[in-house]
Amino acid sequence: MNLEDILQLQVFEDAVLAAGVNGKKREVQHINMMDAPDIVDFLKKDELLVTTAYHFKDDTSLLLNVIERMAEQRCSGLGIKTKRFLSRIPEEAIDLADKVSLPLIELPADLRLGTIVNQTLRSILNMRTNELKNALEAHRVFTHHIMSGKGLKTLLQRVASMVEYQCLLLDQHSNLICSSHPNIDILMEMEVLHKSSYKLFLPKTSYTCFTLTREENPQVVTVFPIYTHQVTCGTLVVVGDVPISNSGVILTVEQAANVIAFELMKENALKQYARRARNDFFINVVEGSFSSNEEVINRAKEFDLQKNQKYIGAAGKLDEEEVSLSFARHQMEADRVYEFLEGELEVFPFPVHFFIKGNMCFILLEIEDVSGDMYDGIEEALEDMQASVWNQFQRTISFGISNISRQFLEVKEAYTEAVNALQSGYLAGSTSFIQAYQTKDISELFRIIPSDDLQKFCSYTLQALSDASYSDQSLLHTLSIYLETHCHISETAKRLYVHRNTVIYRLEKIEELLGQNLKDPDTTLRLRLALRIQSSFQLS
Numbered sequence: 428m429n430l431e432d433i434l435q436l437q438v439f440e441d442a443v444l445a446a447g448v449n450g451k452k453r454e455v456q457h458i459n460m461m462d463a464p465d466i467v468d469f470l471k472k473d474e475l476l477v478t479t480a481y482h483f484k485d486d487t488s489l490l491l492n493v494i495e496r497m498a499e500q501r502c503s504g505l506g507i508k509t510k511r512f513l514s515r516i517p518e519e520a521i522d523l524a525d526k527v528s529l530p531l532i533e534l535p536a537d538l539r540l541g542t543i544v545n546q547t548l549r550s551i552l553n554m555r556t557n558e559l560k561n562a563l564e565a566h567r568v569f570t571h572h573i574m575s576g577k578g579l580k581t582l583l584q585r586v587a588s589m590v591e592y593q594c595l596l597l598d599q600h601s602n603l604i605c606s607s608h609p610n611i612d613i614l615m616e617m618e619v620l621h622k623s624s625y626k627l628f629l630p631k632t633s634y635t636c637f638t639l640t641r642e643e644n645p646q647v648v649t650v651f652p653i654y655t656h657q658v659t660c661g662t663l664v665v666v667g668d669v670p671i672s673n674s675g676v677i678l679t680v681e682q683a684a685n686v687i688a689f690e691l692m693k694e695n696a697l698k699q700y701a702r703r704a705r706n707d708f709f710i711n712v713v714e715g716s717f718s719s720n721e722e723v724i725n726r727a728k729e730f731d732l733q734k735n736q737k738y739i740g741a742a743g744k745l746d747e748e749e750v751s752l753s754f755a756r757h758q759m760e761a762d763r764v765y766e767f768l769e770g771e772l773e774v775f776p777f778p779v780h781f782f783i784k785g786n787m788c789f790i791l792l793e794i795e796d797v798s799g800d801m802y803d804g805i806e807e808a809l810e811d812m813q814a815s816v817w818n819q820f821q822r823t824i825s826f827g828i829s830n831i832s833r834q835f836l837e838v839k840e841a842y843t844e845a846v847n848a849l850q851s852g853y854l855a856g857s858t859s860f861i862q863a864y865q866t867k868d869i870s871e872l873f874r875i876i877p878s879d880d881l882q883k884f885c886s887y888t889l890q891a892l893s894d895a896s897y898s899d900q901s902l903l904h905t906l907s908i909y910l911e912t913h914c915h916i917s918e919t920a921k922r923l924y925v926h927r928n929t930v931i932y933r934l935e936k937i938e939e940l941l942g943q944n945l946k947d948p949d950t951t952l953r954l955r956l957a958l959r960i961q962s963s964f965q966l967s
Contacts (some may be wrong), residue, residue, distance in 0.1 A: 477506040484512040504530030562678035569686040580605040595664040709782040740829040741790040742845035746858040823859040888957035891940040
């Protein structure tokens with residue numbers, strides 16, 4: 428091949444690799460030579476066809492049909508070798524090509540089609556090779572950046588400078604992780620799309636481009652998936668329209684997405700380790716596994732928990748679904764929800780600590796003063812969390828709230844109170860509730876104890892008085908009034924309308940029958956409980 432041939436090929440390469448009509452660029456991804464009239468049936472998008480026009484030399488309508496069909500299939504262009512079977516390209520073919528925006532290229536007569544095809548394929552391959560080299564270099568640069576410990580924010584800034592677009596990194600819930608530039612104003616729209624369950628990525632696509640509609644200044648964004656350990660992927664948002672022809676930018680962003688995914692998984696592994704240590708500490712606290720209070724306080728300092736701080740606890744649990752799930756599936760679902768809730772703790776107006784124990788989560792809030800507004804603020808924050816869980820997972824969650832713990836050593840009791848409040852709500856048949864713990868009065872405590880045990884206690888304590896003769900039946904009533912008046916004999920006589928000596932006689936008789944001294948505190952306590960049980964449950 429002589430110098431003139433090389434120069435002619437270079438001119439052709441420039442033409443076919445950036446062919447266009449009316450300034451519109453086309454990218455050539457494949458090239459074909461025409462060897463049959465029906466070749467157009469086998470062409471695909473972005474393919475360039477070169478031909479000697481042998482099949483068109485006697486019938487221009489066939490050429491016009493090929494141009495129309497190639498335009499419909501969005502081919503890159505048609506190259507026709509003239510001065511052999513066609514002296515020139517027909518004017519009607521040029522007009523039609525302009526009309527349908529199909530590049531029409533006149534090829535030199537002294538160059539073989541095979542040479543043109545081979546040289547064009549070589550140029551295409553060289554271009555793709557350079558793109559892959561640039562992508563590998565970008566991956567190397569991004570990996571070195573992360574391995575140097577410079578973090579995701581500076582990595583995103585570097586990506587933005589390389590592709591000349593602003594970038595955002597969002598987690599699987601469309602919460603902002605970091606951005607390349609401050610004050611990027613599309614975050615709210617992305618959150619709305621996520622909460623509306625909008626699918627950002629179509630099946631079998633490596634990225635998606637769409638327009639955020641606004642009353643003013645609609646914004647085009649291109650989004651790339653970030654695949655990590657999560658069920659749903661994160662999102663790398665490029666603010667702008669990245670055309671499919673700009674494969675260099677696309678490959679660079681894809682390499683950045685891969686590196687970011689590995690960095691996020693590494694950060695998650697570190698978070699899981701810290702979370703597991705924190706949960707193990709909490710479990711040991713509420714189960715009383717530490718050997719001393721001093722050990723509890725020393726370990727608590729490692730997790731920024733102070734001894735003399737006041738706390739309120741809230742135990743949360745996913746409500747059971749009507750469709751029964753396996754234990755493993757339910758636990759995985761709960762872990763996803765609780766991990767999400769851990770990222771929503773800023774809704775509380777107090778410093779917060781988050782723990783997981785089994786299938787429940789526990790939110791420990793540091794408080795300073797005790798007021799009605801404080802409880803209102805806690806309930807409002809928990810309601811916000813319930814709404815967020817429903818929006819994200821279409822699941823409901825309920826909470827039980829404890830009383831105030833005056834110091835950290837009382838958190839064990841706060842956990843028990845919060846769990847009891849939660850169980851009380853479930854026993855009432857409620858879901859998606861917020862139940863505050865209420866201290867049980869003595870009657871409620873009695874209902875926790877089986878009635879048979881209460882019956883035995885009353886019989887053992889009061890049996891001697893119950894079995895007394897008919898003439899002594901007043902003894903039980905006298906004992907009851909005596910205990911109600913805090914063992915004042917004069918007040919007892921006044922209420923019974925009897926003489927003081929009569930009361931003394933009856934009390935002596937009671938002591939004789941019971942074999943107990945009524946001035947003994949333990950004895951009077953047992954008698955009070957027995958009489959209260961008998962009154963509450965009408966036991967005899």
